[in-house]
Amino acid sequence: MSAPVRIERPASAAAAQALRAAAADVVFVAGGTALQLGWTDGAPAGLTLVDVARLSAAQGITLTPAGRPGLRIGAAVTLEALRLDERVVRLAPMLAQVCAEIGSLPVRTWGTLGGNAGWRYGDALAVLLVLQARVELADGSVRSLEDWLAAEPLPLAVAFHLDGPASPCWYEKIGQREAFAPSMLTLAQAGGRVAAVAAGLPARRLRRTEACLAGPSVDASVWVAALQADLDDDGVAGVRVPVGPADVRWRASAARRLLLGHSRPSLDDPAPPAAPST
Numbered sequence: 001m002s003a004p005v006r007i008e009r010p011a012s013a014a015a016a017q018a019l020r021a022a023a024a025d026v027v028f029v030a031g032g033t034a035l036q037l038g039w040t041d042g043a044p045a046g047l048t049l050v051d052v053a054r055l056s057a058a059q060g061i062t063l064t065p066a067g068r069p070g071l072r073i074g075a076a077v078t079l080e081a082l083r084l085d086e087r088v089v090r091l092a093p094m095l096a097q098v099c100a101e102i103g104s105l106p107v108r109t110w111g112t113l114g115g116n117a118g119w120r121y122g123d124a125l126a127v128l129l130v131l132q133a134r135v136e137l138a139d140g141s142v143r144s145l146e147d148w149l150a151a152e153p154l155p156l157a158v159a160f161h162l163d164g165p166a167s168p169c170w171y172e173k174i175g176q177r178e179a180f181a182p183s184m185l186t187l188a189q190a191g192g193r194v195a196a197v198a199a200g201l202p203a204r205r206l207r208r209t210e211a212c213l214a215g216p217s218v219d220a221s222v223w224v225a226a227l228q229a230d231l232d233d234d235g236v237a238g239v240r241v242p243v244g245p246a247d248v249r250w251r252a253s254a255a256r257r258l259l260l261g262h263s264r265p266s267l268d269d270p271a272p273p274a275a276p277s278t
């Protein structure tokens, strides 16, 4: 008989991190909505699930106390709670907006921000990356989201820290239909920062594209080359969406159209006429 799945409910974030570090076949679970997507034949035998949804340090949304306005969002906060929270709507409206477009109400009621990020393919990651979110770890230290995503396996995220509203910023999600479909491309921009994520494409900043945005040239071939390099999936295995044989080319072209559409006033329009002197 194969070994059953075990569930651990550690009392603290440090204990959760220690459990994961102690053995292979140990994974964190919060809502479990993304984790179970890969279990076509049920959970792998012998797996240990470390329940991080009840950790007290990972609960709640708080305003950061001093200085510029900001938020500390516990990793176990559900996507639906985030979507409805007045402070999130006010200080990070793009995060509330992306949550509204993730899955259905039951998925958002179970799914957490920590799980969305820990999955590496969550739509919220594109937004968190351009908002320059920081991740609080089990030992209380805080590091940039990009540094956290570079780790393998990912350390436990206890909370996400965000500064106040970024402007201008936008985010777009392209799917195959209105009802739930895995994202073909989720793109977000805040200031000069651009980030993308999609099914099969782990979240990342688009650094070469950001350099194009900052420079004077909007030549199509330069853009497309930068976008293709940024959106290459590096051969990372993941859920694949059949967007056609040329995923990268399709995504680069769609991303360019979105970026041009949102930047049109600054890229294409002639300079406004000088105001008449009075």
Ligand SMILES: Cc1cc2nc3c(=O)[nH]c(=O)nc-3n(C[C@H](O)[C@H](O)[C@H](O)COP(=O)(O)OP(=O)(O)OC[C@H]3O[C@@H](n4cnc5c(N)ncnc54)[C@H](O)[C@@H]3O)c2cc1C
Binding pocket: 027, 028, 029, 030, 031, 032, 033, 034, 035, 036, 037, 052, 075, 076, 079, 101, 102, 103, 104, 107, 110, 111, 112, 113, 114, 115, 116, 117, 118, 119, 121, 122, 123, 124, 154, 155, 156, 157, 158, 180, 181, 182, 183
């Ligand atoms: C029908 C359906 C529709 C969906 N639609 C969307 C969608 O439109 N957009 C989208 O982005 N996602 C979608 N998802 C995926 C998923 O529901 C969300 O990404 C959700 O936010 C995952 O959160 P969770 O708490 O359930 O994660 P879990 O499934 O519990 O965990 C996901 C991964 O993150 C890790 N993890 C969990 N918590 C932490 C933590 N605190 N620190 C570090 N790692 C952690 C786990 O080990 C696991 O690898 C959908 C899923 C389903 C079933």
